[in-house]
Amino acid sequence: EILRGGAEKVMESGGILSGxxxxxxxxxxxxxxxxxxxxxxxxxxxxxxKVGDQLILTKPLGIGIVTTAHNVREAxxxxxxxxxxxMETLNKYSAEKMK
Structure with a gap:
């Protein structure tokens, strides 16, 4: 299931899975x-x-905190x-908005 999901995301991104x-x-x-x-x-x-530039988050912070909490049954x-x-959402879509 993990390998299949990874292959699907590679294809969605327009890439070729070679290993x-x-x-x-x-x-x-x-x-x-x-x-x-x-x-x-x-x-x-x-x-x-540079100082004064805007930082735009394309995904929320804290994903690692949630997955770590899940591993110890706290999430x-x-x-x-x-x-x-x-995590299943490609950064490709945010990158396209940057153009």
């Missing part, structure tokens, strides 16, 4: 790496901010499901 890995232990682990080429005119730098189901929904 990945998972580890099945007490807490399942899954990972992918992303490699690509960007036209120099389309690079969006993340190191050029309510509603918060956990919302965290999962947010």
């Amino acid at each position: 990945g890995h998972s580890v099945n232990d007490e807490n399942p682990k899954y990972g992918l790496s992303v490699t690509g080429v960007v036209h120099p005119d389309k690079v969006i730098a993340n190191n050029t901010c 309510n189901e509603r918060s956990y499901k919302e965290a999962i929904r947010l």
Whole structure:
């Protein structure tokens, strides 16, 4: 299920899945790496901010807090499901709004 979900998100992003890995232990682990080429005119730098610039969050802060709380049975189901929904949303859509 995890591998299938990852493959679906790669396709949704317009990418090609060429590998990945998972580890099945007490807490399942899954990972992918992303490699690509960007036209120099389309690079969006993340190191050029200045005092007075606005910071726009594309997703709420605290996802890791909710998932950690869930792992020790301290998060309510509603918060956990919302965290999962947010993690399933690609940053692609926020990036498109930045153009």
